Amino acid sequence: MRAVQITELTGPSTALRVVDVPAPEPNADQVLIDVHAAGVAFPEVLQTRGMYQLKPPVPFVPGSEVAGVVVSAPETASVRPGDRVAAMSMLGGFAEQAVAPAYLTFPLPQELDFAQGAGLILNYHTAWFSLVTRGRLAAGETVLVHGAAGGVGTATLQVARGLGARTIAVVSSDGKEKVARDAGADEVLRSDGPWKDQAKELGGVDVLIDPVGGDRFTDSLRSLRQQGRLVVVGFTAGEIPTVKVNRLLLNNVEVVGAAWGEFAIRRPDFMASTHQEISRLIESGFVRPLVGARFPLERAVDAVTLLDERGATGKVVLEPRG
Numbered sequence: 593m594r595a596v597q598i599t600e601l602t603g604p605s606t607a608l609r610v611v612d613v614p615a616p617e618p619n620a621d622q623v624l625i626d627v628h629a630a631g632v633a634f635p636e637v638l639q640t641r642g643m644y645q646l647k648p649p650v651p652f653v654p655g656s657e658v659a660g661v662v663v664s665a666p667e668t669a670s671v672r673p674g675d676r677v678a679a680m681s682m683l684g685g686f687a688e689q690a691v692a693p694a695y696l697t698f699p700l701p702q703e704l705d706f707a708q709g710a711g712l713i714l715n716y717h718t719a720w721f722s723l724v725t726r727g728r729l730a731a732g733e734t735v736l737v738h739g740a741a742g743g744v745g746t747a748t749l750q751v752a753r754g755l756g757a758r759t760i761a762v763v764s765s766d767g768k769e770k771v772a773r774d775a776g777a778d779e780v781l782r783s784d785g786p787w788k789d790q791a792k793e794l795g796g797v798d799v800l801i802d803p804v805g806g807d808r809f810t811d812s813l814r815s816l817r818q819q820g821r822l823v824v825v826g827f828t829a830g831e832i833p834t835v836k837v838n839r840l841l842l843n844n845v846e847v848v849g850a851a852w853g854e855f856a857i858r859r860p861d862f863m864a865s866t867h868q869e870i871s872r873l874i875e876s877g878f879v880r881p882l883v884g885a886r887f888p889l890e891r892a893v894d895a896v897t898l899l900d901e902r903g904a905t906g907k908v909v910l911e912p913r914g
Contacts, residue, residue, distance in 0.1 A: 594912065595687035596892040597651040601642035604896040608640065610889055613653070615689050622691040623671060623679065624663040629710035630685040631657035632887075632895045632908040633743065634828055640896060648683060655685020655910075658692065659700055659709030669694035676700040678709040680857075686892060688912045695860040698867050701874045704881065711881035711907030715747035716870045717863070718825065722801050722850040723752055727823045731756030733798035736791055736815065738783070739828060741768035743907040744803050746775035746882045751870075754878030760794065762787050771905040775882055783808065791815040801825060809833035816845045823850045828902070882906035888914055 595613045600606065618624045636654045638644035662675045671677050671694075678700045679692035700709045723729040735752040739745045740761030752759050753776045760779045761772035769780045779794060781787035788811035791797055796817035802809070806829030812822055813835065824847060827833075835847055856863050873879040884906030887895040898904045 593688040594889055595653045595684075596655070596889055596910070597653055598640055599651045601640065601650065604637065604640045604893055604900050608892050608896065609651075610892065611651075613687070616684060616687075616691045618664060618691045621666060621694055623665045623669055623677070623694050623697045625658055625660045625677060625679060625681075625690050625692060625697070626663055627658045627685065627688060627690050627912050628660040628706035629658065630655045630687075630690075630910045630912065631710040631714060631743075632899060632910060633657065633714055634826065634899055636896050637900045646683070653684045653687050655687065655690065656680060656682055657710055657714045658685040658690050659706040659712070660690075662697075663689070665697075666694050669697065671697055671699060676706070676709070678712045680713050686889065686910055686912075696857075696863065701871055703874055707883045707886060707907070707909045707911070708881040710909045711743055711747075711883060712870070713867075715743045715881070715907065716751060716879060717856060717866050718744055718850070718852040719747040719751040719801075720866050720869060721852040721856065722823045722825055723748065723755065723757075723799065725855075726848045726850040727799040727801070727821050729755055729757055729799050732758075734758045734760065734795060736760040736762065736797040736800045736812075737777075738762045738800075738802045738804040738808065738812070740775070740777060740780075741771040741905045742803070742828075743904070744825060745801075746771065746906055747879075748801050749775040749777050750879050751873060754873040754876065757799075760791055760797065768905055771882065771884075776878075787811070788815045796820070799823065804829045805833050806831045807833070809835070810839075813839050813843075813845060813847070816843065818844050821846045821848055823848050825850050884908055886911055886914065888912070
């Protein structure tokens, strides 16, 4: 079968190769899936440089999230051959076939196509975990989202609206503003403008979701209301910020980490309950993953580079059978 491998740790432009490899063989607890769409996310950017916490020996097939059709499944799984599914493969998703643990494989709601399914688990489970589990979001509160036009950002906007929150998006361009508004942002601010002051003029922020990090971190703290929560999701800006804890004390605010993968992957019941909540938001019309660029396997370099250069909007996907 065709697959994309990371063959060296030199960055997207030189690390990725399309190769022919044997099809994966599922073990007794895995589902074998014909992959119709594979999600491309920032961890794959880091993996091309050996900078992600998961460091398999090269060469390896990256890709943690897929959508497709079940070929085979254990008897104990909740899916059967022929079912449309979304799944966390962890690795191996950039291929025509992939395997995923049965407990990380879910029926794909009929409202979504395969490309949307490839953006469902990682982004929307992260959004739920960040907003609800870690951010303790309540209906009627205000949520500000950095990087709001990306996969995690658009998912967070949709989930927050579904939970009854007011949403403020921070983006860097006109094109990204349109994406954020399409995702349901009530207000859109520019990252190169006085967004902190504007957010305060809008009444301040109860929960701030930050997958970006970098030099905007201190202003993020200053935009919070009393008892506000700044939820750290990642550092796509590359710089890991620091916090002076006196700011937390004086304003009664919190900085909270949200590493969804580390928490959820080892908790099957939590994964299942989160998926039920996301499915409820799909049924009610709030959740519709926004798909940005679509690429065939042969253009995996372009797909990963798009994220590396911060040009992505919505979910970037590879379509091995497109």
